[in-house]
Amino acid sequence: MALYTETVMDHFMHPRNVGEIADADGVGEVGNAKCGDIMKMYLKIQDNKIEDVKFETFGCGSAIASSSIATEMIKGRTLEDALALTNQEVVDALGGLPAHKLHCSVLAEEAVKSAIQDYYEKNHIEYDHSKFPKKEDCESCCRMV
């Protein structure tokens, strides 16, 4: 009985889309080093679509795996579709996470939203603020789900 599913271990051992996009159109960073998890997501956006995505994560195995699979899930999606990504979809795609690790999937969802929000802000695009987590909110990273 392993701690993580094979999919989690695969994404942890061989993370997809690791790194930085120097000229990213949107960058989102969520989490808090104090809580032990920080995810940073970089988006390259063209015609309302996510052309490229990369991530950097400081965190445990499930945090790295959650960010990795989330980048795969949103690549090629329209911004609206990417915004619809839920942490439950991340968990399901990973084949499940231990209960005390579910917050890692929440961070992945929020990292995507935060990067898109950054893109909207930079480009002065109107958006519904209520659909985004508050920045600098440690509660969200420490939120137990």
Next chain:
Amino acid sequence: MQVYADNAATTRMHQTAIDAMTYHLNNTFGNPSSLYTIGQQAKEVLETARANMAACFGAQPREIYFTSGGSEADNQAITSAAYLGARKGKKHIISTTFEHHAVLHTLKRLEKQGFEVTLLDVHEDGLVSAQQVADAIRDDTCLVTIMFANNEIGTIQPIEAIGAVCHARGVLFHTDAVQAAGHVKIDVNAMHIDMLSLSAHKFHGPKGVGMLYARRGIILTNLIEGGAQERGKRGGTENVPGIAAMAAALKEACANMDANTKKVTALRDKLIDGISKIPHCALNGAREPRLPGNVNFCFEGIEGESLLLLLDAKGISASSGSACTSGSLDPSHVLLAIGRPHEVAHGSLRLTICEDNTEEEIDYILAELPPIVEYLRNMSPVWKDLMSGKRQFTL
């Protein structure tokens, strides 16, 4: 290569202990409380084990109580001393912030029962001083409980000096010696130890067996009511094979202590020197006085659990004080107690070795660890912020 480097979590049973256990599983099934020969043979096994355990600490056999492990022994020692104190109107207990949870949680329960607990701060070197204890003792102090050596960072406390302070002030002194027993010399008389807890599986004995030493005259409070076992202080038919195996393991550990200490300390120092070459890391706790087998580092910019998983993939078993490995959101209370900030405490690695480890294994760890740290740092936004100056290095 498979390298087991988590001997503070548990140890592999040694053949001496396995032999003792299997022998008694095969041959000594009697109940030690029965009066017929088969029962009395089991009783004799128990009493031989008791005498052997006592001899390792300069104690008397009647001062040794067998328990289910270190946690039970800690619970019983502290609860007993507290209730003895309460009878005399003394309801103040002194301990430290970096004790094992078997101690801290017992103290929490006593607080709810009206006891007052003072937890001494631990110096950043991982030590408390006898002077701190002396300053904290009050007229109503009934117990000082301080671990012999810390389970995470391995620092050995000045037990003899603390014991002398307690003795002079007439306060009972308990020490959780779970990590120390079988690894460092302990003399309950010279060190003025009134009560001591240990666990067999930390010195190559079996799990589920431990011991409480309580100086003659200390009346224990039962945690388990039942029969007349353990002088009426711990009900339940004794785990005869486990106890015999524990005594065999302790006897072996004590007999080989000098040689083991020499060998393990050399391996430990090689590991510490090698890991220290990784930039922005630091040894947690003073290098001396430290358990021969304990190595504990914090690495800036990375998180401990991912480090453990990658080490495991290379066959190396280790542990960490990161929140993610504890199942809570806070990192190790020990690392916080010695002043490591949360973000640094998350990036800790504990490697605990024993006499069964080899120099080749140490070389292997030293070859595999640095690239793993570098790999994780390269994908860490925290590390990037540290390197760019957006965040300040603390190590």
